[in-house]
Amino acid sequence: MPYPLRRVPLREFERVLASIGEPRARTRAFAALCRINTLYMVTRAGSGHLGSSFSAADLVAHLLLHELDEPHTEHGDVYFSSKGHDAPGLYAALIGLGKLPEEDLHRLRRLGGLPGHPDVHTPHMPFNTGSLGMGVSKAKGLILADRLQGRRRRVFVTMGDGELQEGQVWESLAGAVHHRMGELTLVVDHNKIQSDTWVQDVSDLGDLEAKFRSYGWGVLRCDGNDVDALAEAFTTRRERFPQLPAVLIADTVKGAGCATFAATSMPEGEWRYRFHSGAPSDEDYLAAHAELVKAAEEILARHDLGPLELLPEEARVAPRPTGKRLPEVYGEVLRDRAGSHPAIVALDADLVLDTGLIPFSRTFPDRFFECGIAEQDMVSMAGGLAAGGLLPFVHSFSCFLHARPNEQIYNNATEGRRVVYVGSLAGLLPAGPGHSHQAVRDVSALGAVPGLVMLEPANAAELAAAVDFCLESDESVYLRLTSVPVPDESANIPSGPLRLGRGRTVREGDRVVAVAAGPVMLAQLLRAAELLTAEGVRLRVVNLPWLNRIDEEWLTQLAAEADTLLVVENHYRHGGQADAVARALLESQLPELPDFHGIGLTEVPVCGTEEEALDAHGLSARRLADQILKTIRSR
Structure with missing residues (x-):
């Protein structure tokens, strides 16, 4: 990288917060500075989630600056993100408030630093997140514990709209009403985009307001990137629903606050949002940084504050991985084999890019089924497809595929259904996302399932042989795929016909x-x-x-x-x-x-x-x- 990355030092946050008296203007300024540092952190780390962090930045700024009573204390109000993808933005805000060390700006996704998803070993992270759908349930347990111990505090949880496809979310809602949990506020970061593409094109949420009302929740809606609207919505929540759990559907833009990253800037007809995860290119970094600094300085100028101080960091940016990954190879092999095997169908859990399925989905659109963030539903659908005489190939990250639908996989096995499960992102690497995404217990979780063979190929040639084994085997197969580029030593290993157990x-x-x-x-x-x-x-x-x-x-x-x-x-x-x-x-x-x-x-x-x-x-x-x-x- 031929230029230094630039960040906002803590002293600038302190100056801005101390100099702007009007609360909502202070929120706008704080969110603008946080976006600059979020960009710095993700670019330096070489990976991270910009779109989700930017869509939630205004909400996080409002909550941390104005809404929570005695936050970051043992018995003060609690805020946490259930979606977890907005972790870089939340870290930037906590650093800007002096609640995390300033040097942590340089340690996103580094050993001993800030994990890719929230983790309880990081200060002010009350729960681990990254595995979606757990937030309301955890909040309910915390509230019940508070009540039993004579405490009362409010709990605020953010969820993504794609996250609402998880079944646990809907299981959790009725109990909050039953217990009259007025302490609980759920905010849906409704940015309309999940991992790869538009929520409405994966599993349309329908009338969200009606759905939450049907469970008995208080429901509000506002522009989640408008700090005035956010302030009014939280005031209304306190006045209208003091004894009920309430949800604020915050309509946001993924990548908000920066035209380079904003989903509203996507070209006409583009199906994939490019900034859900990963670091920006040099060109995108420079364009986004200029936009963000200009926006921040315009806010400061309205309050007669001098230009923004930025510190250049001659940082060693994490190198972008090179080389072909096995999921990419797999997708091409599956497409090629499907041409002569009409029984093959493919199911995906909102990871069509990461599981290599784009070639298959484009070549055989009628045999491709996008199931969304709902692995249990997907695996049981596969059981039905197998019962109907087809050979389903089922795809997700291994960390989710072996765990969420474990019972459904076992149920398919007890029915004798022949299914191929393909778990990408298997093993310790990449380690940047954190332990919620590192599948290092999948063999133990599924190894005893009757009629299920677990197979991990070493390179492209062995992967092709493994797919052929899946087609020929009378048993179900769990194909475990590492998602980092194949090292040269492994790529050069000679392959040959696979013989079971040898x-x-x-x-x-x-x-x-x-x-x-x-x-x-x-x-x-x-x-x-x-x-x-x-x-x-x-x-x-x-x-x-x-x-x-x-x-x-x-x-x-x-x-x-x-x-x-x-x-x-x-x-x-x-x-x-x-x-x-x-x-x-x-x-x-x-x-x-x-x-x-x-x-x-x-x-x-x-x-x-x-x-x-x-x-x-x-x-x-x-x-x-x-x-x-x-x-x-x-x-």
């Missing part, structure tokens, strides 16, 4: 054998093997793409050729591939077993860069080499 040696060695699946762990192991040669250790590396099926004959032969056998996995240590291998070893009744070790995550995954996260969990090449060497020397 692996393939990808680096010859002696009697120390390390087994792994997928591009991330195999690449780290191959690099570790190079490091170990300097210590006189010739590590044999084996690619075992099967996560819950082990061929006894193959494993017996492998164990006979090993003094030490290690399984390294992109998953928690317990319940994953290592456990499957260990059980198969014990049941093999070999007269002599190799020294066995499983290596994986032992703690909730950290947020940070890829290098930081791998190293923190002992899964980087250097740390793997150290662990393997220590294991050998301790025998």
Whole structure:
């Protein structure tokens, strides 16, 4: 990046807040400064959610400056975001108020810094978010706890309009009315766009006001990017609905306050909003920064304040990932196979871009079903499609696909339905979004489902073979796909026909054998093997793409050729591939077993860069080499 990023220092926030006496003007100025710093944070981090942060910026500014009583204290009013995507904007506001350290501006999505989604280990974040739909339920529990302990405070929750597709949201509403929770205010950030595209084109919400009224909630509506309208709406809420939970439907613009990012600036006919996640290009950053500074200085000028002070930061911006990701390859393979397999249909949960389904959806629009943010509904629909003689391929991020519809996946299995589940974003990386999006328990959650094979390909060639296996298998398959670019070491691994439960040696060695699946762990192991040669250790590396099926004959032969056998996995240590291998070893009744070790995550995954996260969990090449060497020397 040939130019410095610029940010607003804390002293400027303090000057502006102290100098503007009129409350609503102060809110406008504060929100304008927060948008500048949000842009700085996301650009520096290399990823983040600009659109959602900007749409909610005026609401957050009003709540933090004027609405909450004794916020940020132990028993003061509580505000939190259920949608979680607006975390960068919320962080910028808290830093601007001095509630988070100013240096945190430089540490978005970095190890020990500010996670990609709110996390309770960050001050002033009462709940983890990122997995959608939980906000009202958590608020209800907090209010009940307050009542039992003789406290009364208000709780404010923000949800996205796409989030309203989650079934838990609607489960939670009636109970709030039943308990007369006048303490609870829900704000819907109604910016009309979810992850990829317009809410109305995915799963139209219909008459939201009527829906909430039908549950007994007090309902208000206003322009959520107009601070005057927001102030009046919250006054009305207090006057009209003191004993009822109330919802404010705040009509906003995704990317509001900046023409570069505003959804209203999308070209005619464009279906995809480009700034939901990720960092802006250099061109977009420069244009947006100029717009935001101009808007802020115009507000300051109206109050006779001097020009805005901006600090240039010669920051090392996180590099943009390069290289092809497996979901992209997968989408092309599925489209190609679907041409000769008319039974294939594809279902998606609002992630058509990230799951690689654009080629399929354009080639076979009648066989593509966008289900929205509703994984349980999607998986049960797949069961019905399978019952009707089709072969459904079901798609979402693995963190949501294995967890939200776990019961529905099991139900499909008990009915003997043949379904292919494709979980992208699997494993520890990318680590920037935080643990709500890091799927490191999916193998343990689904490995015991009867009739379900779990398979993780290492590269494009093996992925194509895996899709072919899905088409030929009599069983259901969970295809686990890592979403970071495939490292060169893994891309160059030779592939061949897949044989259920059997692996393939990808680096010859002696009697120390390390087994792994997928591009991330195999690449780290191959690099570790190079490091170990300097210590006189010739590590044999084996690619075992099967996560819950082990061929006894193959494993017996492998164990006979090993003094030490290690399984390294992109998953928690317990319940994953290592456990499957260990059980198969014990049941093999070999007269002599190799020294066995499983290596994986032992703690909730950290947020940070890829290098930081791998190293923190002992899964980087250097740390793997150290662990393997220590294991050998301790025998």
